[in-house]
Amino acid sequence: MKFDIIVVGGGTAGCACAYTGAKLGFKVLLIEKNSYLGGTMTSSLVMPAMNTKTKLSLNTDFYNELMSRLHNIGGQVTYPDGNIGWFNPELMKIVLDKMMTDAGVNVLFDTTVSEVIRNKDKILGIGLNDKIMKYIKSTYTDNINKENEILSEYIETTHLVDATADAKIFKKINLKFLNNSEKKYQPTNLRFIMSGINLKEFSDWIMELDKDRNVTTSYEIDGQIHLSTAYTWDKGGIKWALHPVFKEGIEEGLITEADSNYFQLFTIPKMPSSVAFNCPRILEPFDINDKVAYSKALKQGRESILRLSNFLRAKFKGFENSYISNIANTLGVRVSNRIEGKYIYTIDDLKTGKKFEHPVLISKYPVDIHSEDKDCSKLETIEQEYMLPVESLISKDYDNLFAVGRCISADFEAQAALRIIPSCFAMGEGLAKYLHCKDTKILGH
Ligand SMILES: Cc1cc2nc3c(=O)[nH]c(=O)nc-3n(C[C@H](O)[C@H](O)[C@H](O)COP(=O)(O)OP(=O)(O)OC[C@H]3O[C@@H](n4cnc5c(N)ncnc54)[C@H](O)[C@@H]3O)c2cc1C
Numbered sequence: 001m002k003f004d005i006i007v008v009g010g011g012t013a014g015c016a017c018a019y020t021g022a023k024l025g026f027k028v029l030l031i032e033k034n035s036y037l038g039g040t041m042t043s044s045l046v047m048p049a050m051n052t053k054t055k056l057s058l059n060t061d062f063y064n065e066l067m068s069r070l071h072n073i074g075g076q077v078t079y080p081d082g083n084i085g086w087f088n089p090e091l092m093k094i095v096l097d098k099m100m101t102d103a104g105v106n107v108l109f110d111t112t113v114s115e116v117i118r119n120k121d122k123i124l125g126i127g128l129n130d131k132i133m134k135y136i137k138s139t140y141t142d143n144i145n146k147e148n149e150i151l152s153e154y155i156e157t158t159h160l161v162d163a164t165a166d167a168k169i170f171k172k173i174n175l176k177f178l179n180n181s182e183k184k185y186q187p188t189n190l191r192f193i194m195s196g197i198n199l200k201e202f203s204d205w206i207m208e209l210d211k212d213r214n215v216t217t218s219y220e221i222d223g224q225i226h227l228s229t230a231y232t233w234d235k236g237g238i239k240w241a242l243h244p245v246f247k248e249g250i251e252e253g254l255i256t257e258a259d260s261n262y263f264q265l266f267t268i269p270k271m272p273s274s275v276a277f278n279c280p281r282i283l284e285p286f287d288i289n290d291k292v293a294y295s296k297a298l299k300q301g302r303e304s305i306l307r308l309s310n311f312l313r314a315k316f317k318g319f320e321n322s323y324i325s326n327i328a329n330t331l332g333v334r335v336s337n338r339i340e341g342k343y344i345y346t347i348d349d350l351k352t353g354k355k356f357e358h359p360v361l362i363s364k365y366p367v368d369i370h371s372e373d374k375d376c377s378k379l380e381t382i383e384q385e386y387m388l389p390v391e392s393l394i395s396k397d398y399d400n401l402f403a404v405g406r407c408i409s410a411d412f413e414a415q416a417a418l419r420i421i422p423s424c425f426a427m428g429e430g431l432a433k434y435l436h437c438k439d440t441k442i443l444g445h
Pocket residue numbers: 008009010011012013014031032033034037038039040041046047048049050111112113163164165168188189278331332333334404405406407419420421422424
């Protein structure tokens with residue numbers, strides 16, 4: 001049993017890679033540990049996809065197709081600023097399923113890789129746990145002999161793509177990470193959704209409160225109110241209209257000072273009485289590979305969500321009858337393990353717009369570094385478009401091992417600009433197209 005591409009991780013970048021690869025004629029297996037696709041977009045409830053702010057576009061076919069299919073079932077809207085990235089995370093799961101089926105991607109949910117088979121300089125394949133191996137061999141195999149005997153102990157692949165966000169395949173075979181030598185950190189968030197909100201009342205109240213439109217927007221799109229607003233304890237030159245409301249909440253003991261460190265909300269297409277929150281932000285730095293610390297952070301996040309929901313019901317107009325309807329299954333992680341690739345992309349490359357022969361994405365998105373300390377977060381505008389080379393997706397040690405998504409070979413600052421959803425889509429799509437060109441010798445490698 002042999003695949004052309006095995007993608008491990010059916011999240012943002014992994015789905016784009018698997019879909020594009022299958023569309024180009026590759027035999028693709030996509031392995032996902034959750035019971036649904038979408039990764040950070042669905043399990044961490046991270047939305048919207050940010051606007052890359054570029055005139056040029058590269059590897060945007062998957063993104064456009066996904067948003068167009070979501071739009072057809074009401075799960076996507078475009079804001080007046082032209083951002084197409086506003087989506088409904090539950091409908092996203094359904095649309096991704098259908099896209100993979102249509103492209104012919106073989107998807108395995110609830111599955112992780114037990115071992116990576118390799119020789120000195122090549123990845124040969126992967127092992128899954130015994131039960132799954134038996135099942136998948138009888139389903140996809142062309143190498144079971146007459147006696148129904150399994151001929152190979154592992155699933156072979158020509159290319160192995162690590163799209164697990166934390167580079168878990170690289171970790172399994174003990175490859176070096178760039179972050180091993182750094183002590184740099186961005187806080188995680190545990191996102192949630194509240195429902196039962198009177199959005200009209202809330203919109204009127206918040207638009208009056210933030211008369212200067214410092215951070216609040218509200219539009220009617222496709223018959224639904226779409227609004228967003230924010231408050232953080234970072235000044236950033238902004239006068240936060242919600243400041244007195246949060247101050248009152250802290251004084252009355254409804255929320256803690258830490259609960260107020262970062263607060264952002266926005267509406268969701270096809271959920272007319274719901275609002276999604278990009279908070280609470282977990283301040284305490286921890287290593288994402290440390291499961292004890294990860295578990296503590298999750299519990300802290302859920303306690304904070306309960307306090308925030310009580311505060312919102314008490315202080316926000318339109319929230320009087322609201323309730324928590326969804327808490328993200330996983331923490332939203334901004335940065336974790338980053339691989340060492342054939343090329344380490346740096347913040348200088350990004351700021352100077354360095355050109356490369358085989359780019360996978362073009363973007364102008366700012367360097368977005370969240371900090372656990374007051375007034376230390378940074379959103380640095382970039383003057384010109386920058387591109388990421390495919391060599392930052394290729395393992396330094398194995399020519400047929402790749403990484404796509406937030407774990408690519410880039411320094412901490414550059415990763416802080418590259419990690420947004422459209423860029424992760426472009427990495428996945430760009431890698432699949434690169435492999436296709438390479439395998440068909442178009443690139444002459
Ligand atoms: C709090 C927060 C807010 C953000 N806000 C925005 C925003 O507003 N707009 C924007 O564009 N970007 C935003 N981002 C960035 C963006 O969402 C992520 O960087 C991006 O989605 C990551 O994509 P990925 O493909 O690397 O990982 P993921 O989408 O997380 O995919 C990884 C997949 O691998 C799977 N997996 C993990 N381990 C295994 C395993 N062992 N075996 C099999 N499968 C496995 C996971 O379940 C998951 O499905 C935000 C990020 C965070 C954390």
